[in-house]
Amino acid sequence: MLTADRVDRLADAVFVAVRARRIAVQSALGGMAMSLAAMAAAAFGLLAPALGALLQEAIDVAVILNALRALCVDRTARPALTPAAEELIHRFASEHDDLQDVLEAVRGAADHLSDGPGPQALAAVEEAHRLLTDRLLPHEYAEEHELYPALAPTLGGPESTATMSRAHTEIERLSRRIATHLRLAHAEGGLSPGQLDDLRCCLYGLHTVLRLHFTQEEENYFSLAQ
Structure with a gap:
């Protein structure tokens, strides 16, 4: 679990550790309580020595069996999705596939800037911005206001999607x-050399954030419907 290249697995590890500790405490306290009760009964002559020995063995077996529960997967820990939430997951997962060309357009625009602030570079940035405005940003807005609220009750509250909301921001x-940058370019009749570094950083940075964001959503949220 901890060897996976995913930070969210740390929460799973904490859950397993807390559950294992709870079972260990139950086993220890339960075994001690039953043993003390048996010793008290034996001290008052209510329990024969042979029967007391057998009872102690039974207590040990019961404690061991209870401790072995830590090895079992807690099926109730898996969030139960509502049909509406599952439908939303399938919808947005499909949109992720459709938006791959937008991500490539963003990266392609950044690559064009390496050739200088020419008309082709400006056209590539304009096309990337058009795709962002017309397709990607509405998708992110819908996720924030439709998908995340639908998943919040299942995942334990709105704080479970806070990191993803920060990515949207x-x-x-x-x-x-x-x-x-595009407004400045249109006002000046084209991209200026002074804009290239910052604009390229914005495009590459946006491409990286989108790739990471899509992957995290697919692993953390969309996988719930599989």
Whole structure:
């Protein structure tokens, strides 16, 4: 579990550790309580020595069997999805597939800037921004206001999607910054050399954030419906 390249597995490890500790405490305290009760009964002559020995063995077996529960997977720990939430997951998973060309357009626009601030570079950035505005940002908005609220009760509250919401904020911020560069370029009749570094960083950064964000959603949320 901890060898997986996913930070969210740490929460799973904590859950397993807490559950294992709870079972261990139950076994220890339960075994001690039953043993003390048996010794008290024997002290008052209510329990024969041979029967007491057998009872102690039975207590040991019961404690061991209870402790072995830690090896079992807690099936109730898996969130139960509502049909509406599962339908939303399938919808947004399909949209992720459809949006792959938008991610490639963002990276392609950044690559074009390496050739200089020419008309082709400006056209590539404009096309990437159009795709962001028309397709990707509405998708992110719908996730924030439809998918995440639907998953929150299943995952234990709105804080479970807080990290993903922060990614939405960063995606929107970078998109606005790209739009600002385009407004400056249109006002000046083209991209200026001074814009290239920051605009390229915005595009590459946005592409990286989107890749990571998509992967995290697919692993953490979309996998719940599989």
